[in-house]
Amino acid sequence: MDTYHDTDVVIVGAGPTGLMLANILGMYGQRVTVLEAMSSLIDYPRGVGLDDESFRTIQTVGLVDTVRPHTSPQHIMRLVNGAGKVMLVNNPQTEEFGWERKHSFIQPEVDRALYDGLARFDHVQVLFDHRVEYVEEDAGGVTALALATSADGQVTQHRVRGRYLVGCEGGKSPTRKRLGVTFEGESPSTRWLVVDVNNDPLGTPNVFLGADPRRPYVSIGLPHAVRRWEFMLHDDETEDQVTDPAYVNELLAAHVPNPAGLEFIRRRVFTHHGRVASNFRRGRQLVAGDAAHLMPVWMGQGWNSGIRDATNLGWKLATVLSGQAGDDLLDTYTTERKDHAKAMVDLSLTFGNVIRITNPVAALARDATSSILNRFPQIKSYFAEMRFKPMPRYTQGVLADPSDCTSGRAGATITSRLIPVRTANTTVSPVGVQFPQPRVTTGDASGILLDDAIGNWWSVIVWGNSPKDVLPLDALRKLDALGARLVAVVPETQREWAHQHMDPDVLVLGDHSGRLKKWFDDRPTPLVFLRPDRFVAGACLTQNAPATLDAILASMSFVKTSPTESSQHRHRRSLITAHTHTEGTP
Numbered sequence: 001m002d003t004y005h006d007t008d009v010v011i012v013g014a015g016p017t018g019l020m021l022a023n024i025l026g027m028y029g030q031r032v033t034v035l036e037a038m039s040s041l042i043d044y045p046r047g048v049g050l051d052d053e054s055f056r057t058i059q060t061v062g063l064v065d066t067v068r069p070h071t072s073p074q075h076i077m078r079l080v081n082g083a084g085k086v087m088l089v090n091n092p093q094t095e096e097f098g099w100e101r102k103h104s105f106i107q108p109e110v111d112r113a114l115y116d117g118l119a120r121f122d123h124v125q126v127l128f129d130h131r132v133e134y135v136e137e138d139a140g141g142v143t144a145l146a147l148a149t150s151a152d153g154q155v156t157q158h159r160v161r162g163r164y165l166v167g168c169e170g171g172k173s174p175t176r177k178r179l180g181v182t183f184e185g186e187s188p189s190t191r192w193l194v195v196d197v198n199n200d201p202l203g204t205p206n207v208f209l210g211a212d213p214r215r216p217y218v219s220i221g222l223p224h225a226v227r228r229w230e231f232m233l234h235d236d237e238t239e240d241q242v243t244d245p246a247y248v249n250e251l252l253a254a255h256v257p258n259p260a261g262l263e264f265i266r267r268r269v270f271t272h273h274g275r276v277a278s279n280f281r282r283g284r285q286l287v288a289g290d291a292a293h294l295m296p297v298w299m300g301q302g303w304n305s306g307i308r309d310a311t312n313l314g315w316k317l318a319t320v321l322s323g324q325a326g327d328d329l330l331d332t333y334t335t336e337r338k339d340h341a342k343a344m345v346d347l348s349l350t351f352g353n354v355i356r357i358t359n360p361v362a363a364l365a366r367d368a369t370s371s372i373l374n375r376f377p378q379i380k381s382y383f384a385e386m387r388f389k390p391m392p393r394y395t396q397g398v399l400a401d402p403s404d405c406t407s408g409r410a411g412a413t414i415t416s417r418l419i420p421v422r423t424a425n426t427t428v429s430p431v432g433v434q435f436p437q438p439r440v441t442t443g444d445a446s447g448i449l450l451d452d453a454i455g456n457w458w459s460v461i462v463w464g465n466s467p468k469d470v471l472p473l474d475a476l477r478k479l480d481a482l483g484a485r486l487v488a489v490v491p492e493t494q495r496e497w498a499h500q501h502m503d504p505d506v507l508v509l510g511d512h513s514g515r516l517k518k519w520f521d522d523r524p525t526p527l528v529f530l531r532p533d534r535f536v537a538g539a540c541l542t543q544n545a546p547a548t549l550d551a552i553l554a555s556m557s558f559v560k561t562s563p564t565e566s567s568q569h570r571h572r573r574s575l576i577t578a579h580t581h582t583e584g585t586p
């Protein structure tokens, strides 16, 4: 018997990217059906690094409490040479986005928390044992035909109709192949053996990258007493040979007194890939996560890059589906995500080239170079603080041209009249970068994370002033149609006063740590338009705000909705009530 059902977004693949995207869309009230070919979630570890940007998204979808127990914050990475001497330490200490910069984690547990989180949404369902056979696309949507296998082995056809389909099925993505999108890059031929055990015999936390020319290796202490090793394989070693338990124990003998006592989770050979899809969207179908990019493990960024995709795409799909924007908005997903994914792939490939050197002379030269570089504190701190990590900085997409932000030229709708900035510390625009997440104080709570205070949609944040007092009525109406929250940030000393004197619709936040004052002091713009994914879409002097807003709305193909409709969107978006994380929680 054939079955049929209707949804808004069909997600193919219940991996972390698909599950996170389903959580975001579920939070925004959209109907989602996830089709997964396997019978259950994958139950062995793959990714081991979870960063602060991902944690911020986990916070947005309200899953910090169930994810956090499966993580180890302050995850340090050390590159050691063949003699065990540390050549490079990567141990960033800042918490700019509200969470520790790096965590190790147990992927199956975190993926499970993302899956369990979907139970909050009646309008989201995950169908296991549903293999997508083909997809038809027409002007109004997509229809996926899945072969569904029941517990007793019966196979039926299930048709799922949606307005968009997102392929999150991993590197071999049938969606990407069906779309005819090329997967550009390289796949180095070097093979690695990964060995995970359940009863870590070493107990030391963190990552050691062993750049030992005799056999490069990795050793990582993970939460819940899991340890991972990775060993580079020589060309003459076959897969059968190196996965043989006796051979694995020989490899481990240099690392563990008694490998025989280990409980193995898996022993598997893999190769690295550095590839990026030429486009992340064609028509009504998109790709995300490993389906859109594959990178070597060295930066611990594979899992995070998929979460970044979901974070970027989720609010855009929700906006288009709710009729607030034309579907051109979805083109900005490729524009914004592709270059950053490529930068992460390139850096990961470069790292791999440093680690996998087996020529002893070349290895000596590398080690000597690192000794010299380590004598320069600035170079040492560049690596320690992870300033080499490419941070997303959008120059095109949903934003007002950053070069216009202080000039009064934003949006080309007002005459070009340069306003010199005489009172700013710098002229560097914050447009296109992620806004920080310090703790703030509200009338109800002290020391809560900024995002918990401002909610999960657009906001306009003004330093030291009320948006209602500095924006004209027309701009306020547009912001209402967008569903944006109006926020005033003041020093904590003024919060009570501001609360009493500002319009009750304005959220007043006390900057008790002084971090937001410093942020605004370091930028020439006291007003920022913040996107739902916490990126700055526009930043300007308050008098330039109307033109900047128009430029942002044009960049996202915004369709004006009536105030009644916009409050309906807001209602749907508040399905998750903010779960606040007070001081000391992270």
Ligand SMILES: O=C(O)/C=C/c1cccc(O)c1
Binding pocket: 048, 049, 050, 075, 076, 077, 102, 207, 209, 218, 230, 297, 298, 299, 300, 301
């Ligand atoms: O999170 C990191 O910094 C590194 C993670 C990593 C490094 C090497 C091999 C891996 O499987 C993960």
